[in-house]
Amino acid sequence: MFENLTQRLTRTLKNISGKGRITEENIKDTLREVRTALLEADVALPVVKSFTNRVKERALGAEVNLSLSPGQEFIKAVHAELIETLGGQISEINLAHQPPAVILLAGLQGAGKTTSAAKLALFLKERMNKKVLLVSVDTYRPAAMDQLKTLAVEIGVDCYPSDPKNKPEDIATAALKEAKLRAYDVMILDTAGRLAVDEEMMNEVKRLHSLTDPIETFFTVDAMTGQDAANTAKAFGEALDLTGVILTKADGDARGGAALSVKEITGKPIKFIGLGEKIVPLEPFHPDRIASRILDMGDVLSLIEDLQRNTDMEQAKKVAQKIKSGEGFTFEDFRDQITQMKKMGGMSGLLDKLPGMGNISDQIKDKVNDKSLLHMEAIINSMTKKERIHPEIIKGSRKKRIAMGAGVEIHEVNVLLRQFDMTQKMMKKMGKGGIRKMAGAMKG
Ligand code: GDP
Ligand code: MG
Structure with a gap:
């Protein structure tokens, strides 16, 4: 669907570009394309209907904005509604509970509960510095x-020695006692799943829920199941007090149907996505990033940004200061710069403004065209903060994850890492005088 929606939009947007203003009449075809793309992506029908209605209302209700064409206004409305439908804000994990905070994972067999339990444990350990106990x-x-035991060993997290001869309820109670005794911050409960929703399973998971009183109850669901994902989520939500969703196998989901349906149908936010079989930390779910990816907004959004082009001098000064003071230039700064460059008409625009760059300018211009700027930004966004600050840790599996997250090939990540290295060196070379010149150029 990712490709589809963008293609369909670009094709039909011609109908509204050049028109003075958005009207019901001139967006009819485009709305129909949006609807078809969503249905093809296996988005649940009620979600498709309400989504297109909201896009229509938003587009029609948009205040007259002289700097945007009706086509751009429409895309803006689609983008904004995608973000809303995906949950709006990022929804962070809640651990506000006297330790141990229990997290219960429920879902059908094969959904990815055990894998996600390990990935979540790794997230909590690495990103939040928590002491975690995994319990099956x-x-x-x-x-x-x-x-689960094998995965726990692999990631260096403790796993409760469950005895399969005992009842699930007894294991959970004993594990919770142990977790309290040994001062674990978090206990992750990996429950059994069935092939389809059945009463016996629901009753068991309900009992486990009331026994352990979880602060987070995550419905774990396979993104590849499209709108069924939302329907199963609904069934679970009626039986259990869900607090959020883990969307697994998003790496294989080119359609985005599940992602778009889940929040609206269950009312529960997607909190994490799983991106592969390998045990890496779960990725927090960013509605805005996924929305941009769905629309492949690169081109379209930058059109809008072009119009609001304006240089953020504060930002430029900050970077200049940083380099002058000898602090490390990181991908965080690099990303800020990309934003700057986009505002100033892309890399070529920026380099043209840099005095004395001569050959270097042309060399880089060849390598970095403005489209790859958008890819670079996607890649940097897919890095963790740690990776942005210490890019030297980006090796094989991290590269793979970043490439997947950004929707690019691994070699593009390699290229960016090399380009970053080059930029770092260039920054050093320009030294003190160069920076002042650069800031001056930005102003003019
Ligand atoms: P459970 O029955 O719900 O515990 O599911 P498992 O955790 O055992 O996962 C079922 C299968 O899905 C395994 O082969 C996993 O490797 C695979 N899997 C789980 N999460 C992901 C994911 O995010 N991406 C991909 N590609 N595979 C996954
Ligand atoms: Mg399992």
Whole structure:
């Protein structure tokens, strides 16, 4: 769908560009394209309907903005509604509970609960510095318990030695006691799943829920199941007090149907997405980034930004200050610069303004065209903060994850890492005098 929606929009936007103003009449075709693209992406029908209605209202109700064409105004409305439908703000994990904070994972068999339990443990350990206890109560498939144990060893997180001969409720109670005793911050409960929603499973998971009183109850769901994901989520939501959703296998989901349906149908935010079989920290779900990816807004959004082009001198000064003071130039700064460059008409625009860059300017211009600027930004956005500050840690699996997150090939990540290295060197070379010149050029 990602490709589809963008293509369809670009094709039909011609109908409204050049028109003075958005009217019901001139956006009819474009709205129909949006609807078709969403249906093809396996977005649930009620969501498709309400989504297109909201886009229409938003587009029609947009205040007259002289700097935007009706086509741009429409795209802006689609983008804004995508973000809203995906949950609006980023929804952070809640651990505000006297330790141990219990997190319960529920979902169908094969959804990715055990994998996500390990990935979540790694997220909590690495990103939040928490002491985590993993607990499996999947007594139906002893292999599932072993699976969790193996993953726990792999990531260096403790795993409660569940005995599959005991009842799930008893295991959970004993594990919770242990977690209290040994001062674990978080206990993650990996529950059993069935192939379809059934009463026995629901009752078991409900009992586990009331026994352990989780602060977070995550419905774990396979993104590849499209609108079924939202329907299963709804069934679970009616039985359990869900607090959020983990959308797994998003790496294989080119359609985005599940992502778009889940929040609206369940009312629960997607808090994390799983991007692969390898155990890496779960990724917090960013509605705005996914929305941009769905629309492949690179081109379209930059059109809008062009119009609001304006140089943020504060930002430029900050970077200049940083380099002058000898502090490390990181991908955080690099990203800020990309934003700046975009505002100033792209890399070529910026380099043209830099005095004395001569050949270097042309060399870089060849390598960095303005479209790749947008890819670069996507790649940097897919990095963790740690990776942005210490890019030297970006090796094989991190590269893969970043490439997936940004929707680019691994070699593009490699290219960017090299370009970053080059920029760093260039920054050093320009030294004190150069920076002042650069700031001056930006002003003019
Ligand atoms: P459970 O039955 O819900 O515990 O599911 P598992 O965690 O055992 O996962 C089922 C299968 O899906 C395994 O082969 C996992 O490797 C795979 N899997 C889980 N999460 C992801 C993901 O985010 N991406 C991909 N590609 N595979 C995943
Ligand atoms: Mg499992």
